[in-house]
Amino acid sequence: MLQEIDTDQPLWVFGYGSLIWHPGFPVEEQAVARLTGYHRAFCMSSIHHRGTVEDPGLVLALDRAEGASCDGLAFRVMRGAEAETLDALRARELVSSAYVEELVRLHLRDGRSVIALAYVIEPSHVQYCGGMALEEQAQIIARAVGGRGPNTEYLFNTTEHLAELGLHDADLEWLSERVRALTGGPAG
Numbered sequence: 134m135l136q137e138i139d140t141d142q143p144l145w146v147f148g149y150g151s152l153i154w155h156p157g158f159p160v161e162e163q164a165v166a167r168l169t170g171y172h173r174a175f176c177m178s179s180i181h182h183r184g185t186v187e188d189p190g191l192v193l194a195l196d197r198a199e200g201a202s203c204d205g206l207a208f209r210v211m212r213g214a215e216a217e218t219l220d221a222l223r224a225r226e227l228v229s230s231a232y233v234e235e236l237v238r239l240h241l242r243d244g245r246s247v248i249a250l251a252y253v254i255e256p257s258h259v260q261y262c263g264g265m266a267l268e269e270q271a272q273i274i275a276r277a278v279g280g281r282g283p284n285t286e287y288l289f290n291t292t293e294h295l296a297e298l299g300l301h302d303a304d305l306e307w308l309s310e311r312v313r314a315l316t317g318g319p320a321g
Contacts, residue, residue, distance in 0.1 A: 138236075138250065140215035145249035146222065147239055149173050149205035150193035151287060154294040157225065158218040159211035165298060166207035166239040168251065171195040173203045173302060175270045176263035177254055181228050182281040190277030190284035191270055193291065194232065194254035196263050204300045207239050207249055219250075226252045231260040271308055275315040285312055 138144065147168060148156060175191040184190025195203060210218045226232050232252040239249045254261055277284035292309045295302055312318075 138215075138219055140219060142215075143212070144210040144215040144218060145239070145247045146208045146210065146218075147205055147237060147249045147251040148208055149195060149203050149251075150291050152208070153206050153298075154290045156208055158208075158221055159214045160208045161211040162209040164207050164245075165204065165242040165300065166247075166249075167202050167204050167242075168195070168237055168239055169202045170197060170199075171203050171237075171251075171253065172198050172201035173205070174263060174304070175265070175274070175308070176261060177231050178260040178262050179277070179279055179284070180260065181279060183279040183284040183287050184273075184277040185279060188277055189260075189273070190279055190287075191262070191265075191273050192287065195251060196254050196256070204295075204302075206298070207241055207247060209247075222250070222252075229258075229260060231255055231258040267304060267307060268311070271311040271315060274308065275312045285316060285318075288312060 173193050174196045175193055176196045177192050177194040179190040179192040180186045183192050231254060233255050235251050235253050236248050237251045239247050274284040274288050288308055292305045
């Protein structure tokens with residue numbers, strides 16, 4: 134479902150996965166932010182960007198969960214680029230209907246609160262795979278490759294950029310170490 138977005142107003146976007154390290158739009162401001170009511174999880178089967186229909190990979194999504202929270206980055210889109218950014222994000226994130234757009238309240242580290250666009254998983258979609266064991270996730274990520282490259286690259290970049298921001302995600306950190314072991318890569 135597409136949100137009605139007034140592109141004449143400042144547009145904030147929440148990055149919790151690849152948007153953190155590759156927003157793909159002009160950013161006027163960014164701030165560490167927390168979203169409550171969701172957690173970041175490899176709960177979406179990727180058949181386009183990090184896997185194929187024959188050998189799906191996994192990508193991160195915001196999965197609704199009582200009492201959960203997700204730390205990431207809030208991006209304020211450069212003034213005047215709101216409409217083109219929204220079009221680009223929709224082309225990138227809504228390649229299938231597994232993600233839906235939601236307007237969410239973010240709490241910025243500096244104390245401000247903003248309404249932002251976020252892409253969250255649709256749990257009734259066929260690509261939803263929440264609740265998968267971490268070891269099974271690691272096995273899939275270690276081998277999958279899609280149109281945007283290896284699934285490992287997506288995992289490693291996201292984990293490393295979160296760490297650079299001082300944000301720790303225990304599941305992603307464990308997955309990074311396990312996938313490096315599976316692929317013979319250097320320890321993180």
